[in-house]
Amino acid sequence: MIFEKSRQLYERACQTTPGGIHSNVRANWQPHPMFYDHGKGSRVWDADGNEFIDYVLGRGPLLLGHSPAPVIEAVKKQLDRGLLYAGQSDVEVEAAERFCKLVPCADMVRFACSGSEAVHGAIRLARGITGRPKILRFEGHYHGWYDNIAWNYAPPLEKAGPREWPIPQPASKGQSASDGFNLVIRPFNDLDLVKAAFEQDPGQIAGVICEAIMCNTGAILPKPGFLEGLRELCTKNEALLIFDEVITGFRVALGGAQEYTGVTPDVAVFAKGMSSGFPVSAIAGKREYMQAFGDLSITHAGTYNAGPPVMAATVATLDVLAAGGGALLKAAIKRGERLMAGIAEAGRRAGKKICVRGIGTAFHVSFNETTEVVDYRSYLTRDAAAYGRFWAALQERGIRAIPGGLWFVSTAHTDEDIDQTIAAAGEAMKAV
Ligand SMILES: Cc1ncc(COP(=O)(O)O)c(C=O)c1O
Structure with a gap:
């Protein structure tokens, strides 16, 4: 495939934009960060006119695919009505009502x-409600x-400390060490270690x-009982x-992971998936906690929060998703599961130790000796270079996926897209 126009745009961009990109996450593309021209449904076209079946989907937000008609229509209508009032509008009430109907917490x-x-x-809400300083994260x-x-999102192992109580490691230069003092880091899927953390720091962990x-x-899915155990420990403490x-x-189930797992958190945050690519996120939770924003005792603000056009996108997206009891999403999950099975089968046929894990609309592919992947350190056992070769061979064949191994499937992907992708995966295995 030829990426000449992308390369020229990239070189031009580098003159005015650090790294030629506006989010560091986009740096890890080969042969260089790529430029795109347009997208429709499950497909995206780059600046050179190359067509791809897209499993990046803006890194998740395009749950309905590129430019879904009902969402574009709703936003266009709102654009003529008004952009921002620094006051409220009916459309944000509509969005909040739909959101609260779908999300259990x-x-x-x-x-x-x-x-x-x-x-x-x-x-901030957790700290404000409890009056405690520490946050436990995985x-x-x-x-x-x-x-x-x-x-500790991707700490180098030589600095990360023991598995049982990892040492706080900032993601970047420029972060204050004092923020690390207020974090307790633990491996995912090990409830005993979370329990021990609460015992070691009594009355200190806010959330x-x-x-x-x-x-x-x-x-990586939670082990049976892990989230239930977290729920119990948080309530008790x-x-x-x-x-x-x-x-x-909205991606793994209409009500998210909390519906999928049956465990209801006190508070949850949402973003990708609820507005078809428009910048919207949400803090949601139990009334007794959320009221702290309402009585102004805990500050939450933002000039662009709940802007009418992005709220119109949210209403339209949630309506499409909720129609027919979530029929479109259920079908997308099924199609994604078929894709997962097809990629796994292509790998086995090629004699590779392949690992395909997750939910149909968000899954991960890697080449591993072990299938026992339960946390960050066992995840690191994968052969990242082998996946990189597979990924590049897919790109050559018109399949666009995230370089790290995560795949997103939208409601716009068709059975033909899935067939074409499985066939391409079979060929790309030769490059592994
Ligand atoms: C689970 C999770 N939380 C938070 C974020 C941050 O969201 P944003 O990139 O919109 O700031 C991301 C982004 O990828 C994410 O995947």
Whole structure:
């Protein structure tokens, strides 16, 4: 495939934009960060006119595919009506009502603009409600890039300390060490170690935050009883249980991971999946906690929060998703499961030790000796270079996936897309 126009745009962009990109996450593309021209449904076309079946989907937000007609229509109507009032409008009430109907923990919701920002709000809420300083988070979980939580997402093992009590490691230069002092890091899926953390720091832990399904690092499911155990420990210790549903929200089930697993957190944050690519996020939770934003004792603010056009996108997206009891989403999950099975089968046929794990609409593919992947450190056993070769061979064949191994499937993907992708995966295995 030829990426000449992309390369030229990239070189031009590098003159005015650090790294030629506006989010560091986009750097890890080969042969260089790519430029795209347009997208429709399950397909995207790059600046050189190459066509791809897209499993990146904006890294999750495009749950209905590229530019879904009902959402575009709703936003266009709102654009003529008004952009921003620094006051309220009916459309945000419509969005909040739909949201609270679908999400089990959501007695109430506050909208914001990005996942990182919503996580920030949820952490402040937990600290404000409990009056405690510490947040327990899990190694390998991603909760955005803000100073107080961007720790131990992908720590180098030589610095990460023992598995049982990892040492806080900032994601970036420039983060204050004091933020790390208020974090307790534990491995995912080990309840005894969480219990021990509560015992070691009595009355200090304000909340436990997790990706209920560890999508960013391997799409690792919680072990049976793990989330239930977290729920019990938080209740017993009067700490808030926070689910980061930025990826899982509306994607693994209409009500997110909390519906999928049957465990209801006190507070949850959402973003991707609820507005078809428009910048919207949400902090949702039990009335008794959320009221603290309403009585103004805990600050949550934002000039662009609940802007009418993005609220119109949210209403339209949630309506499409909720129609027919979530029929479109259920069908997408089924199609995704067929894709998962097809990729796994292609790998086995090629004699590879392949691991395909997750839910049909958000799953992870890797080449591993072990299939016993339960946390960040067991995830690291994968052969990342082999996956990189597979990924590049897929790109050559018109299949666009995330370089790290996570795949997203939308309601716009068709059976033909899935067949074509399985066939391409079979050929791409030769490159592994
Ligand atoms: C689980 C999770 N939480 C939080 C975030 C941060 O969201 P944003 O990139 O919108 O700030 C992400 C982004 O990928 C995420 O996957």
